[in-house]
Each structure stands twice: as structure tokens, then as C-alpha cells.
Amino acid sequence: MIRITVAGIVAALVLGVASLSAHDNYRIIGTVVKLAGTTLDVKQSKDGQTVSMEMTKTSRVTRDKKKVATTELKAGIHVVVDARGDTILDLDIVEVRIVPAPAKK
Amino acid sequence: MTSPTQAPAPAPPSLSMLVRTTAIALIIAGVILVTIVLPAEYGVDPTGAGRVLGLTAIASPAVVPVEAPGPADAALAPTPNGPLGIYAAAFKFDAFEIELAPYEYVEYKYRLEKDATMLYSWHATGALKHDLHGERAAGAGDGPAEQSFDKADRRQASGTLTAPFAGIHGWYWENPGAQPITIRLTSAGYYTSAVEIRSDRTRHTRTLRTIETLHKGDGK
Numbered sequence: 187m188i189r190i191t192v193a194g195i196v197a198a199l200v201l202g203v204a205s206l207s208a209h210d211n212y213r214i215i216g217t218v219v220k221l222a223g224t225t226l227d228v229k230q231s232k233d234g235q236t237v238s239m240e241m242t243k244t245s246r247v248t249r250d251k252k253k254v255a256t257t258e259l260k261a262g263i264h265v266v267v268d269a270r271g272d273t274i275l276d277l278d279i280v281e282v283r284i285v286p287a288p289a290k291k
Numbered sequence: 292m293t294s295p296t297q298a299p300a301p302a303p304p305s306l307s308m309l310v311r312t313t314a315i316a317l318i319i320a321g322v323i324l325v326t327i328v329l330p331a332e333y334g335v336d337p338t339g340a341g342r343v344l345g346l347t348a349i350a351s352p353a354v355v356p357v358e359a360p361g362p363a364d365a366a367l368a369p370t371p372n373g374p375l376g377i378y379a380a381a382f383k384f385d386a387f388e389i390e391l392a393p394y395e396y397v398e399y400k401y402r403l404e405k406d407a408t409m410l411y412s413w414h415a416t417g418a419l420k421h422d423l424h425g426e427r428a429a430g431a432g433d434g435p436a437e438q439s440f441d442k443a444d445r446r447q448a449s450g451t452l453t454a455p456f457a458g459i460h461g462w463y464w465e466n467p468g469a470q471p472i473t474i475r476l477t478s479a480g481y482y483t484s485a486v487e488i489r490s491d492r493t494r495h496t497r498t499l500r501t502i503e504t505l506h507k508g509d510g511k
Contacts, residue, residue: 215393232392266394
């Protein structure tokens with residue numbers, strides 16, 4: 187009984203502590219590929235790489251500094267995404283700004 | 292003659308015991324989730340335990356100063372002598388140019404000791420979001436980890452900076468528009484290293500020039 191309880195406590199502690207981690211700020215600039223559920227895929231302007239990020243309850247979508255609905259995030263529009271995460275593969279969105287298309291060189 | 296006695300095999304736990312211990316483990320996991328994980332990871336602190344334990348600060352971490360690589364030469368802290376600040380080595384200088392793509396930002400910072408001085412001029416081909424600031428080095432006294440000295444939209448600036456604390460000091464420049472913008476910075480000072488941080492979080496250490504390079508080839 188005691189051994190099983192201790193094992194349960196240890197497992198709970200390991201799972202709890204493992205989820206604590208530092209985050210870094212990332213800026214992703216590009217065009218929306220798709221928004222599927224809470225996952226937003228953006229193709230970066232600089233290298234064509236597609237980055238997948240998660241919308242959270244606190245994520246904001248704005249245009250001209252005004253909040254807009256997430257349904258505005260249609261494929262092909264230009265966005266600037268500020269996100270936080272441990273790596274570029276694990277990003278939670280802080281804000282998505284819908285912006286004019288960059289000038290072509 | 293006695294036969295060896297065998298210890299009886301332990302009885303397997305009963306179903307009710309398994310249910311009880313599983314429930315206990317789940318309750319403990321739930322308590323840890325509510326009191327530790329949610330406050331630390333998401334800033335959600337329904338019980339107030341996260342604030343008491345200082346865990347909510349993890350969800351919104353303080354700015355951690357980015358340390359430039361250590362200087363190859365000695366730290367350049369001035370020794371005051373009346374109106375003079377005397378340094379143990381000569382100043383360095385630097386010329387930096389970068390084109391910021393639409394909506395990108397860059398940080399460019401020099402490592403300065405407390406009271407060390409630099410002078411600078413920069414200009415850009417378009418208006419930028421701009422923040423001249425310092426990030427305190429670890430162990431460089433009490434005070435905020437980061438301090439802004441000039442935060443405004445600008446296209447150019449010239450001035451001098453005397454570091455209020457040891458750390459990295461320099462600029463955050465953000466291109467707010469859809470056109471590329473080129474920035475050119477020239478500086479000289481008693482700094483020991485420079486670091487460039489791009490919006491994709493890559494960091495590049497810059498090589499600074501010594502005043503000896505000014506005199507090469509002058510024939511004297």
C-alpha cells in the first residue's frame with residue numbers, strides 16, 4: 187500500500203515538474219497556409235518554411251491594432267505572429283497581426 | 292531434521308486497495324496540478340498557493356539579460372579622476388549596417404561596464420520602432436533587469452551613453468511597415484563585445500575594430 191502510494195506521488199511529481207520550462211519569444215512573418223482547429227500554419231516569407239503554432243485562450247488576432255475574429259485568418263493573407271515556446275516547433279501564439287503584403291523587391 | 296520453511300507469497304492487492312491507491316495518486320496529482328503546474332506554467336492560480344510559492348513569476352518570467360560572449364581583454368571600467376575617466380585600454384569602434392525586411396526586428400548591443408562610455412550615430416531609410424536600452428549583467432547590483440533610456444519611433448539619432456550598470460546596452464529596431472529599411476550605425480567606446488539578435492532568435496557576435504586599424508597604411 188505504502189509503496190504504491192509513494193510510486194503514485196513520484197509519478198505525479200515527475201509529470202508536474204517536467205511540464206515546467208522556460209519560454210522564448212519568436213516572431214514569425216509570412217502568409218497563412220491554414221487554420222485548422224487551434225493550429226495555425228504560417229509559411230515564412232524569408233525561407234518558405236511552414237511553421238505550425240497553437241492558438242490559446244489568450245491569443246489575440248488584430249488588424250490595425252483592433253481585435254478581429256479568428257475567422258479573418260484566411261489562407262494567403264499576410265501576418266506577423268508573436269509567439270512563445272521552447273523551440274520553433276512548440277509555439278503558443280500571443281498575437282497574430284494581419285498586415286499589408288510586404289513590398290516585392 | 293527440519294525441513295526449510297518457505298515464506299508465504301505476498302497476497303496480491305485487492306481490487307478495493309487498487310482503487311483506493313489510484314484515487315490517492317490522482318488526488319495528489321490534482322493538488323500538484325492546481326497548486327504548482329497551473330500557476331507556474333499558465334499563471335492560473337485559483338488557490339493562491341502559486342503566488343505564495345513564487346511560482347506565478349515563472350509564467351511571466353522576468354527579462355533575463357542576454358550575455359554577450361566574454362571579452363578577450365580586461366573589462367573596461369573607468370577610474371574617475373576629476374573630469375576624466377581613465378581606462379586601462381584604448382577604445383574600440385564599430386560600423387554596423389543591416390537591412391530589416393518588412394516587420395522584422397533586430398537588437399544590437401554592446402557590452403559595457405558600469406560608467407563606461409560610448410558615442411554613436413545611426414540613421415535609417417525609414418521610420419523605425421526604436422528602444423535604446425540596457426540589460427543588467429548577472430550580479431551587477433540591484434535594480435530592474437532591463438531599463439529603457441530612449442523609447443520612441445525614430446529615423447535617426449546621435450548621442451553618448453554612459454552605462455548606468457554593467458551589462459549589454461544598445462538598440463531594439465523594428466521595421467513597422469511593408470518596405471525594407473536599411474540601418475547604418477557607427478559608434479566608438481569603451482565596450483568589449485557586440486551581439487546582434489535577430490527576430491528569429493539567432494545571435495551573432497560581431498568583431499569590433501581596434502584603433503590600431505585606423506593607423507595601418509598611413510606611412511607614419
